[in-house]
């Protein structure tokens with residue numbers, strides 16, 4: 001019988017064991033797209049680095065947006081929001097989603113719920129839709145769909161945090177869903193040590209990487 005009490009993985013940081021299955025943060029889908037090996041260095045080997053400027057400014061912007069939202073927010077339940085949004089447009093911030101089935105969890109920065117669709121927004125400091133950022137927002141879509149979906153269209157969106165401009169948007173269709181399911185599965189296989197965490201071959205990424213002084217797989221240009 002599966003244990004229903006979530007626990008932390010004994011050897012891998014940030015991985016939880018929920019209903020007997022590993023569950024990792026959806027933000028790792030972004031990290032994996034940059035360099036999967038950094039997940040290994042940070043969470044399996046336990047290597048620590050100082051937070052980057054982008055990480056610090058990202059959490060500051062999130063805090064400001066969250067405070068603004070709270071000032072006008074009406075506390076409600078997810079069930080109420082799902083029901084209300086069938087007839088009225090509403091939005092929510094910092095919505096926690098957890099998929100036991102896919103073994104992923106995270107906080108959706110913002111979600112607009114309309115009678116026709118759910119628009120899932122991830123705030124980013126830049127305005128380039130790198131594949132790694134797309135993977136992350138697809139991860140939120142996958143978890144949301146698994147947990148709450150009622151047949152309405154799901155739209156994945158990336159938004160520039162300073163300007164509030166949406167700079168990339170795509171329907172979370174079957175192709176997108178299959179794509180992200182494959183990537184999620186790849187990470188699970190690495191967490192089970194069925195395969196190795198793969199380092200990037202791009203020296204430019206290594207040059208900018210916060211682990212580059214401590215990484216044994218760093219590539220030089």
Ligand code: SF4
Pocket residue numbers: 034035036037038041199200205206207209210211212215216217218219
């Ligand atoms: S230094 Fe390069 S290989 Fe090592 S974790 Fe960073 S990006 Fe990956």
